[in-house]
Amino acid sequence: MSFRLLLPPSVATFETREDMLDVTLFPSEARSLGRAVEKRRREFVTGRACARLALGGLGIEPVAIAHGTYGEPLWPTGVVGSITHCAGYRASAVASVADHGAIGIDAEVHAPLPAGVLEVVASPAERARLRQDIGELQLDRALFSAKESIYKAWFGLTGNRLGFEDADVTLDPRDGTFRARLQGLGELHGTWSVADGIVLTALVIARGTT
Numbered sequence: 689m690s691f692r693l694l695l696p697p698s699v700a701t702f703e704t705r706e707d708m709l710d711v712t713l714f715p716s717e718a719r720s721l722g723r724a725v726e727k728r729r730r731e732f733v734t735g736r737a738c739a740r741l742a743l744g745g746l747g748i749e750p751v752a753i754a755h756g757t758y759g760e761p762l763w764p765t766g767v768v769g770s771i772t773h774c775a776g777y778r779a780s781a782v783a784s785v786a787d788h789g790a791i792g793i794d795a796e797v798h799a800p801l802p803a804g805v806l807e808v809v810a811s812p813a814e815r816a817r818l819r820q821d822i823g824e825l826q827l828d829r830a831l832f833s834a835k836e837s838i839y840k841a842w843f844g845l846t847g848n849r850l851g852f853e854d855a856d857v858t859l860d861p862r863d864g865t866f867r868a869r870l871q872g873l874g875e876l877h878g879t880w881s882v883a884d885g886i887v888l889t890a891l892v893i894a895r896g897t898t
Contacts, residue, residue, distance in 0.1 A: 689881040689882070689883035689884075689888060690703060690888075691703055691779055691781055691793055691888060691890055693881070694864075694879040694880070694881060694888060694889075694890040695781055695791070695793075695879075695890050695892060696892060698783055698784070698787040698788065699781050699782070699783045699787075699788070699791060699892065700742045700743070700744075700745030700746050700781070700782050700783065701742055701745070701779065701780065701781045701782075702738045702739075702741040702742040702745070702779065702780055703738065703777070703778065703779035703780075704734065704737075704738060704777075704778055704779070705776055705777055705778075707730045707733075707734045707778075708733070708734045708737040708738070708778075709730065709733050709734065711733055711734075711736060711737045711740070713733065713736065714751070714752030714754075715752070716752045716754040717732075717736060717752050717753060717754050719754065720732075720754040720755045721733075731773045731778065734773065734778045735771040735772075735773050735778055735780065736753055736771075738771065738778050738779055738780035739753050739761065739769065739771055739780040739782065740753075741780075742769070742780040742781060742782045743764075743767065743769075743782055745782070746767070746782060746783070746784060748764065748767070751764045753771075758843070758849065760840075760843060760844065763782070766784060766785050766786075767782055767783070767784065767785065768782065768783055768784075768785055768788055768789065768790050768791050768844055769781060769782035769783065769791055769844075770782075770791045770792050770793045770837075770840050770841070770844070771793075772793050772794045772795045772836075773795065774795045774796050774797050774886070775797050776797070776885070776886070777795045777886050778795075779793060779795060780793075781793045781890065783892070785895070786895075787895075788892050788893065788894065788895060789845050789892075789893045789894055789895040789896065789897050790841040790842070790844040790845035790892070790893040790897075791840075791841055791844065791890075791891075791892055791893075792836075792837035792838060792839070792840035792841030792842070792844070792878075792890065792891050792893075793837055793840070793888070793889070793890045794833045794834075794836035794837040794840065794888075794889050794890075795833070795886055795887065795888055796829050796830075796832065796833040796836075796886070796887045797829075797885065797886065797887075798826055798829060798882050798885050798886055798887045799826060799829060800826050800828060800829065801826075801828045801829055801832055805828075805832070806828045806831075806832075808852065809831070809832055809835060809852040810828075810831055810832075810852070811853065811856065813856065814831060814856065814857060814858075817858060817859075818831065818859075825861055825882060826882075826887070827859055827861070829887050830859055830866075830880055830882070830887050830889065831857055831859060833880070833887045833888075833889040834857050834859065834866045834868070834878060834880060834889045835852060835855055835857055835868075836889070837878060837889040837890055837891050838850065838855050838857070838868050838870075838876060838878070838891065839855075841876075841891055841892070841893050842870070842893070845893050845897065850870070854870060854871050855868045855869070855870055855871075855876075856868065856869045856870075856871075859880065864879055864880055864881050865877065865878065865879055865880070866878050866879070866880055866889070866891075868891075874897075876891055876893060877891065878890055878891030878892075879891070
């Protein structure tokens with residue numbers, strides 16, 4: 689499974705399971721990275737490599753993608769996008785603002801959340817909905833990932849951060865979709881999949897959504 693199958697054709701993606709470290713960072717990217725530890729450096733550099741290759745799918749030459757106050761990627765004018773990374777996987781997805789208002793993607797290792805995390809990120813109602821026979825699927829991890837995708841996209845659209853409690857998420861394991869009700873802000877819909885030990889979640893927010 690790949691983000692290419694979870695997102696519409698108007699979204700350009702690039703993903704890899706290998707670190708791509710032969711990328712020369714632009715000065716603003718290097719400043720954003722600072723004196724990061726090796727793990728963070730690998731994530732950052734490979735994430736930017738994925739972003740450049742995804743942008744190439746839109747016909748855009750490599751440009752600096754520094755990060756903002758909250759660590760969000762700063763995309764070139766006219767572009768919306770998202771970057772994600774977890775152990776053994778890195779990816780980016782981008783689109784023109786003429787097509788979409790915002791994109792959020794997230795990748796997580798397909799394993800149970802650490803003890804106590806679900807109680808922090810999920811409401812009692814969300815936790816109750818996870819209690820179903822779903823075989824080997826780790827729905828707690830998929831729920832966490834879906835919320836990460838939602839928060840990335842919403843911040844990209846509005847510049848406002850959501851708390852875990854602000855999005856009530858329902859996963860549908862039957863068709864690989866999820867629904868998020870945002871308090872007083874309507875409903876969003878996304879897609880998800882599990883393959884080769886990785887959970888992928890994605891959503892696109894339409895232009896004009898507020």
